[in-house]
Amino acid sequence: MLLLLGALLASLTARSLSRWAIPAIVLELLIGAVLGNTILPFERIQPLAGLTELGVLSLFFQVGLEVSGDLRHSRPRAVLRTVLVSALTPLLAWWPLQQQLGLTTSTTVLVLAVLSATGTGVTLRTLADAGALNSPSGRLLVGVSVLDDLPAIGLLTLSLAFGAPGGAASPVAGLRLPLGLALVLLSLPLSRWWRQTQGPWQPGVLGVLLLLIGCSWIGETTQLTSLLGALWGGVLLNRLATFGAQDPAERQLREQLRLLTDVFLPIYFISVGLRLNGASLLQPHAWGLALLLTVVGVICKLLCGFGIGAADRAAGVDRQVVMFGLIPRGLPGLVFASMALDTGLISPTLFSSLVLMVTATTVVGLLLLSRRLQQIGLPGISEAEAGQQG
Secondary structure, three states, X not given: OHHHHHHHHHHHHHHHOHXXXXXXXXXXXXXXXXXXOOOOOHHHHHHHHHHHOHHHHHHHHHHHHHHHHHHOOOOHHHHHHHHHXXXXXXXXXXXXXXHHHOOOHHHXXXXXXXXXXXXXXXXXXXXXXOOOOOOHHHHHHHHHHHHHHHHHHHHHHHHXXXXXXXXXXXXXXXXXXXXXXXXXXXXXXXXXXXXXXXXXXXXOHXXXXXXXXHHHHHHHHXXXXXXHXXXXXXXXXXXXXXXXXOOHHHHHHHHHHHHHHXXXXXXXXXXXXXXXXXXXXXXXXXXXXXXXXXXXXXXXXXXXXXXXXXXXXXXXXXXXXXXXXXXXXXXHHHHHHHHHHHOOOOOHHHHHHHHHHHHHHHHHHHHHHHHHHHHOOOOOOOHHHHHOOO
């Protein structure tokens, strides 16, 4: 009940503070931090962890469902160039982070995963409500969004597999990751065989939920992470089922998945805030590290502008819209940091720094994006309204 009341309070407060462009995600994290350090310690809601993560998994499931479709409507070469730059630029910070901050290799990989991630969910909602989603810049961001988190999830998987206590120590644990990769590769020809012999699958709501939960569980068990498992489930559904552009079944499915994310994502953000330790937030070191990571994170995404060529700009793609739309780390950054804290890969202080960095980049990115949309004649919505969508 406290989680639901907190989500409602954050939503109502964000609307009243929309003139200051404060996203709801910031308020949800703040409410969670206050509750977690007063009357509702995180340990009390740990039995609800699976429920709070349902919105996260459903969102990544939707990303997997869109992987093949959205690229056909964007500029594939520009998308791949931008994703490549987005994945490689954080690697330039490897040596400074590891040497200057004294991080282990696995922890450095985790930080790079957070820096590589992109919270494009809130960005795409902002573009949609501004009427810019079908613009050349919006379509390009849609194409980037379905691929941009894949390298980041790969880095997360490596850091958890080899850096968590006991992650790769036992022979059995060392076989989980290859087994998971083998299952993913095997599922591709099997899904094609199923379509050829049995015809398209026509799942109901229960079938989709079972696929989502089952693939997430397999991903978690095989150390591919539940996020990659959920994304893999969306890809499988796209291969097994056939949806037409105006198919009522597809519209109903997407509405149901969107309902899951709209209801459970705010609760997840509050649960992340519950984990913020008040003592770590009072440490100057945590704020200094957060500032450093924020600067690095913003620079990395600004460099993604090099993925936009002259031909793309001539076709109407605005380089600044793409760069600013990639700055928010949003949901993926919070999920990566929380999973690393669960496995003991990072300390509470580093976790607090990462959450502060994610919050700062989300606010900065939305502010810059909204201003740019106004400059080019597209009136962006308030970042608070966009932040309510996660």
